[in-house]
Amino acid sequence: MSPAVMWLILIIVLIIVELSTADFISLWFIFGALASMFLSFAVDNITIQIAVFLAVSFISLILFRPFALKYAKPKAKSNIDALIDAEGIVIETINYIENTGKIKVMGQEWSAISEDKKIIEIGKKVIVLNVTGIKLIVKEAE
Numbered sequence: 001m002s003p004a005v006m007w008l009i010l011i012i013v014l015i016i017v018e019l020s021t022a023d024f025i026s027l028w029f030i031f032g033a034l035a036s037m038f039l040s041f042a043v044d045n046i047t048i049q050i051a052v053f054l055a056v057s058f059i060s061l062i063l064f065r066p067f068a069l070k071y072a073k074p075k076a077k078s079n080i081d082a083l084i085d086a087e088g089i090v091i092e093t094i095n096y097i098e099n100t101g102k103i104k105v106m107g108q109e110w111s112a113i114s115e116d117k118k119i120i121e122i123g124k125k126v127i128v129l130n131v132t133g134i135k136l137i138v139k140e141a142e
Helices: 003-021 027-040 046-072
Strands: 087-095 100-105 108-114 125-132 135-140
Touching (some): 003 027, 027 046, 087 108, 100 135
Parallel strands (some): 108 135
Antiparallel strands (some): 087 100, 100 108, 125 135
């Protein structure tokens, strides 16, 4: 098998791996394999081809990965982060002193405390400001 065909097979395998993960795991090696495939037409020494493969892969990783991660990844909020700024309704009176209080937000019940330690009665609307542990920190909506 010629080295060019070997590199082409490796490129195809790496593309399949990259498409199945979409996490920029093998993208850098694709660049290295491409460089080595083109080099194989001019240089028969497999050691040099492997060295170029490793060098180009490493350089690609160092130069392009920060940009790829910054611009290609969606800025999706995690489950907890999605609660911040959400509006909820008090279903159990929020009382900081008695350490009680529950709200319903986005269809789920959560323990809650008031940011300013005020009592917030059942039925009042609140805004989630932050999450600490398993409790939401809220303020009464205006």
